[in-house]
Amino acid sequence: MSSQPGIELAPAPAVHYLTLRLKAPAQAKPLLRLFAAMAADEGVIVGFGAPLVNALGGCIAGLRPFPALERPGGSVPTTQGDVWVCTRGADAGEALDRVLTIARGLPGGLEFVEDQPAFTYRGGRDLSGYEDGTENPKGADAAAAAFVAEGPLAGSSFCAAQRWIHDLDALARMPLAAQHAAMGRDRDTNVELADAPPSAHVKRAAQESFNPAAFMLRRSTPYGTAREHGLYFVAFGADLDRFERVMRRMVGEEDGVVDGLFGFSRPATGGYYWCPAVKEGRLDLTPMLPAGGIDAIPDVEVPLPTPA
Numbered sequence: 385m386s387s388q389p390g391i392e393l394a395p396a397p398a399v400h401y402l403t404l405r406l407k408a409p410a411q412a413k414p415l416l417r418l419f420a421a422m423a424a425d426e427g428v429i430v431g432f433g434a435p436l437v438n439a440l441g442g443c444i445a446g447l448r449p450f451p452a453l454e455r456p457g458g459s460v461p462t463t464q465g466d467v468w469v470c471t472r473g474a475d476a477g478e479a480l481d482r483v484l485t486i487a488r489g490l491p492g493g494l495e496f497v498e499d500q501p502a503f504t505y506r507g508g509r510d511l512s513g514y515e516d517g518t519e520n521p522k523g524a525d526a527a528a529a530a531f532v533a534e535g536p537l538a539g540s541s542f543c544a545a546q547r548w549i550h551d552l553d554a555l556a557r558m559p560l561a562a563q564h565a566a567m568g569r570d571r572d573t574n575v576e577l578a579d580a581p582p583s584a585h586v587k588r589a590a591q592e593s594f595n596p597a598a599f600m601l602r603r604s605t606p607y608g609t610a611r612e613h614g615l616y617f618v619a620f621g622a623d624l625d626r627f628e629r630v631m632r633r634m635v636g637e638e639d640g641v642v643d644g645l646f647g648f649s650r651p652a653t654g655g656y657y658w659c660p661a662v663k664e665g666r667l668d669l670t671p672m673l674p675a676g677g678i679d680a681i682p683d684v685e686v687p688l689p690t691p692a
């Protein structure tokens with residue numbers, strides 16, 4: 385048993401995200417047949433959401449819908465889907481070719497909640513100019529953070545996907561010192577500020593300041609057009625709790641201090657997904673299927689998630 389290879393790799397130059405929702409009970413079987421047959425190589429990462437897994441009667445311990453959080457300092461919406469796909473490519477054409485190959489095999493009538501091209505920007509920076517991914521765990525620590533170590537879900541991973549919309553004009557209007565303080569790092573040197581305020585993003589999110597530590601493998605990429613742009617945040621973890629503890633602290637749930645990121649950015653989407661392990665080059669969907677496999681799946685109605 386191994387893990388989906390694209391998760392461990394740094395973001396590709398071009399990626400394309402799809403978030404899909406089932407609209408009709410008969411869509412489940414052909415959809416799962418497609419993903420069970422697909423080569424699980426480094427060109428694609430696939431995850432499944434709680435509404436679909438629950439409707440199939442599967443049990444993925446710890447998988448749940450993404451919660452909507454409404455806090456005075458920042459609002460976090462949920463747009464939970466049933467399937468999340470990230471294709472990776474050397475360029476936008478390759479990422480799109482891969483997504484089109486998948487899209488051609490999908491059953492008709494699915495809802496496309498997200499259909500979002502994205503890209504690596506200036507060697508791994510966010511559109512704000514700050515380097516992203518510096519404190520990602522490396523090597524064996526990265527695998528320990530991202531993948532379930534043992535048990536029936538060994539090798540699989542949990543993913544949080546969240547598209548943020550930046551207001552780069554608002555950022556530019558802030559004095560340079562305030563921009564650095566929002567992030568907690570110097571944009572040019574990437575050095576962490578010695579006097580970063582508690583609201584600085586790197587203080588809110590400091591992985592080792594959580595108990596237990598909230599180590600995660602972030603694989604975010606910028607996206608956008610002239611009118612709407614930002615960061616498509618993606619984090620993989622051995623569970624979802626680590627992401628959620630960071631997110632809840634970012635909106636001020638712990639101490640009322642809101643993350644400086646909200647001064648120029650806001651989340652527009654959010655979903656949680658379980659990314660199966662790989663067996664003999666294919667996604668191992670067994671943990672989410674009834675005994676008897678895909679053929680034994682009844683035509684299931686997949687409920688729309690109710691925001692928590």
Ligand code: HEM
Binds near residue numbers: 514520585628645649
């Ligand atoms: C607009 C959205 C976001 C932007 C632009 C952003 C950007 C950054 C940057 C520039 C850093 C510092 C360098 C690094 O270690 O990567 C960072 C660190 C980090 N971010 Fe974010 N981030 C965003 C959202 C999030 C969210 C939603 C989470 C999780 C809920 C998160 C979790 C983390 C973590 C865990 C670190 C490392 C902290 C540490 O241990 O030092 N980020 N982010």
